[in-house]
Amino acid sequence: MGSCVMNFGAQSDAIEGTIAPAGGCPFNFFTSRKWTYVTGGLVIRDHKAEALAQLSPIGPDRYEGKTSDDHEITLSRQ
Numbered sequence: 477m478g479s480c481v482m483n484f485g486a487q488s489d490a491i492e493g494t495i496a497p498a499g500g501c502p503f504n505f506f507t508s509r510k511w512t513y514v515t516g517g518l519v520i521r522d523h524k525a526e527a528l529a530q531l532s533p534i535g536p537d538r539y540e541g542k543t544s545d546d547h548e549i550t551l552s553r554q
Contacts, residue, residue: 478501479502480497480498480499480501480502482495482496482497482498482501482505484511486511491512491513492510492511492512493510493511495509495511495520503545503547503549504528504543504545505520507524507528508520508521508522509521509523510525517531517533517541518530518531518539518551519531526544528543528544529541529543529544529549531549538550538551538552538553539551
């Protein structure tokens with residue numbers, strides 16, 4: 477499994493925003509373009525607005541969940 481840097485953009489207290497992957501992302505995350513915070517977690521979407529992953533908060537700077545292909549992933553703030 478690999479890792480990558482993803483830059484999340486949004487205004488303060490936003491419930492959605494943009495994503496700019498820095499390259500080399502595993503699975504289909506190189507196509508990530510948007511994020512949305514919904515009840516129970518975070519959804520990452522691709523350039524076609526299709527869900528790539530659904531994640532649940534584990535702490536203030538960490539989310540865990542699965543990709544749409546059922547791969548386990550972790551998202552953390554650096």
